[in-house]
Amino acid sequence: MAFRTRLRQSILALAISVSLSGNAQSAFYDVVMDTTGLSGSAAQLAVDLVDGDGTVNNTLSISGFTTDGSLGGVTLTGGASGSLSAGAGIADTDFFNEFLQGLTLGNSIRFRLDSSSNLAAGAAVPDRISVFLLDSAGLPLVTTTLLGDALFTLDLDGSADGLLDVTAGTNPPLGLSVKVPDGRAPEPGSDVLLLLGLAFAVAFGKKQVRERG
Numbered sequence: 001m002a003f004r005t006r007l008r009q010s011i012l013a014l015a016i017s018v019s020l021s022g023n024a025q026s027a028f029y030d031v032v033m034d035t036t037g038l039s040g041s042a043a044q045l046a047v048d049l050v051d052g053d054g055t056v057n058n059t060l061s062i063s064g065f066t067t068d069g070s071l072g073g074v075t076l077t078g079g080a081s082g083s084l085s086a087g088a089g090i091a092d093t094d095f096f097n098e099f100l101q102g103l104t105l106g107n108s109i110r111f112r113l114d115s116s117s118n119l120a121a122g123a124a125v126p127d128r129i130s131v132f133l134l135d136s137a138g139l140p141l142v143t144t145t146l147l148g149d150a151l152f153t154l155d156l157d158g159s160a161d162g163l164l165d166v167t168a169g170t171n172p173p174l175g176l177s178v179k180v181p182d183g184r185a186p187e188p189g190s191d192v193l194l195l196l197g198l199a200f201a202v203a204f205g206k207k208q209v210r211e212r213g
């Protein structure tokens with residue numbers, strides 16, 4: 001392969017990586033559920049990641065999980081992995097990816113979601129995180145105002161902290177708060193990549209290098 005061809009391909013690859021990393025964001029969401037009204041119920045906590053933009057470009061982790069209930073088995077679908085005790089994560093490797101934790105509810109559930117928020121250039125539909133509380137048969141344990149009776153959804157639209165939509169009401173009542181602490185920040189390294197990409201583009205002046213989207 002001629003050097004100039006390899007160089008051109010390398011620059012194009014770099015330009016694409018800059019385009020993807022330029023809007024790389026990451027944010028924490030602290031979730032607190034008051035499940036006192038459902039204490040003793042057999043339940044499943046479902047954390048879903050649906051790949052809306054058709055590109056493998058987002059991951060989330062579930063950490064700091066605490067409850068006074070008792071944990072049951074885990075069902076992993078698609079890019080879900082791990083466990084609440086060892087560290088759980090979901091990548092958008094498939095269209096539907098789910099971490100499903102069986103448990104018997106106590107008075108409270110707490111955990112932290114740490115998610116990237118990337119949207120592929122030109123994509124019309126963002127990736128979406130949805131969190132549900134289901135019964136042991138997989139049906140909604142609470143009725144909410146969101147699609148599929150989700151407790152909250154987070155659209156990974158490429159903004160600093162995604163588009164968070166927390167349910168306006170539940171039946172039976174369920175105390176729920178989803179807070180973004182001060183820890184939000186762009187992913188480390190994205191600015192460095194962007195500057196590196198600009199330096200290459202300027203140095204070689206290739207017409208082929210174009211920002212996507």
Ligand SMILES: [Ca+2]
Nearest residue numbers: 055057092127
């Ligand atoms: Ca995706």
